Amino acid sequence: MPDAKTQAEALIPRFKLERLLNQDQAGRRSCLYGTIDGQPAVLILERAPFPSSTDYLAAIPGSLRAIKNLGANDIYHWYLANSNGADSDSHEFADLKINLIWPCTDKHVQKYSKQGVRFVTETPQIYRDHVRPFMQAQREAGRLNWAYNIIEGRSEAEDVIYRTPYGQDPDEGFLLLPDLNWDRRTVEALHLLGLVERRDLWSLRDLRRKHIPWLQHMKAKILDATTKVYPTVEADQLKLYLHYQPTYYHLHIHIVHVALEAGATQATGKAVGLDSIISQLGTMQGDDEAGMDAVTLCYTLGEASDLWVGVFEPLKKKNGTASQ
Known part of the structure; x- marks a missing residue:
């Protein structure tokens, strides 16, 4: 007799789609209406975060299919691609939006690295x-x-x-x-x-x-x-x-x-x-x-940004606050 976990996992493959109810989060979540064993069901599909495994991430660029360049300007390039290599080579099934900066500078590395954020007041x-x-x-x-x-x-x-x-x-x-x-x-x-x-x-x-x-x-x-x-x-x-x-x-x-x-x-x-x-x-x-x-305008700045390093951090050290 299968346990409750196994029974639950067996439901998804039996889902039969009738129509798309909604897409939100810029297409990253889809709500589907259909049936399982003749009974109505709503299935919500949402993209999970990328795993942080370096092995997994290192393998992604080489496994992509149907890579389509959307545009390029100097060192900036952007694409659509299909990460489900076995499914289709068609751009219709592209599930990844990719930005590439090449060759990048130290400033780009700073901008896209995890960093602290500060709230500043610009008088x-x-x-x-x-x-x-x-x-x-x-x-x-x-x-x-x-x-x-x-x-x-x-x-x-x-x-x-x-x-x-x-x-x-x-x-x-x-x-x-x-x-x-x-x-x-x-x-x-x-x-x-x-x-x-x-x-x-x-x-x-x-x-x-x-x-x-x-x-x-x-x-x-x-x-x-x-x-x-x-x-x-x-x-x-x-x-x-x-x-x-x-x-x-x-x-x-x-x-x-x-x-x-x-x-x-x-x-x-x-x-x-x-x-x-x-x-x-x-x-x-x-x-x-x-x-x-x-x-007076208030906004956030990354700690690696030139504006924080060159303007607001020195002001904070001088006056004891980033808004004086």
Whole structure:
């Protein structure tokens, strides 16, 4: 007589699918309706975390099948692949989204290594005296050349899904391209980047009351472009936000499907809603030059990040806190 554990394990192979009920967590969990021995059943499939075994992880790259490159820019490459080698060579069954950085630098190793996280308070004075010079140094070091290459059409032209004619109206020009972490097929996980042509705006800190009409116009144009490229998506199924701190200092807007479950990139203290920025600018006292550089912002930083090491950690040691 089989024990209860064996009986339970024998149920799964007898499941007969009738229909898909739902997919969430960007497609990582599926809820299925079907029957087992003629009785109704709901089966929930969810991807487990990768094992930490070095033997297992070392074997993965060589065992992948149906590897499809989704795009490449300089040292950055991203793919879809099938980890179930015996199942199919078809891209339809790809179950892994892969990012590759090669050749990587020590900065990349630091960024993706496990590290402590700090919550910092950036006052207008800290921004003016420390963070703004840090941003300028990053820009002058050529950290934005890859973005300019995309904007000017010299690279990743095949990845741009929408653009206004470059140079026709520099203040209004922009383009849309998929975020590196989107698989480009799961609509409810849609994540795009809107890069503006103009170069005078480095981050949300540069936005002022005078930019409100421009921001409203950009929002309307980005929503219109996105819904035209993806006609199954309506404008009220999209949310727009800016990161602070951003990964790079050229103003860009994130466009994501509302069904995309919030992870670290949408966390409070990282993502600031575009509508919230417009509203805050509209309520500011002063003339049209009043702006986000006068606001105190709070966010998290990794302990290995240049901004923590070069700015906030020294401030903490000097003043006894990261926010003084």
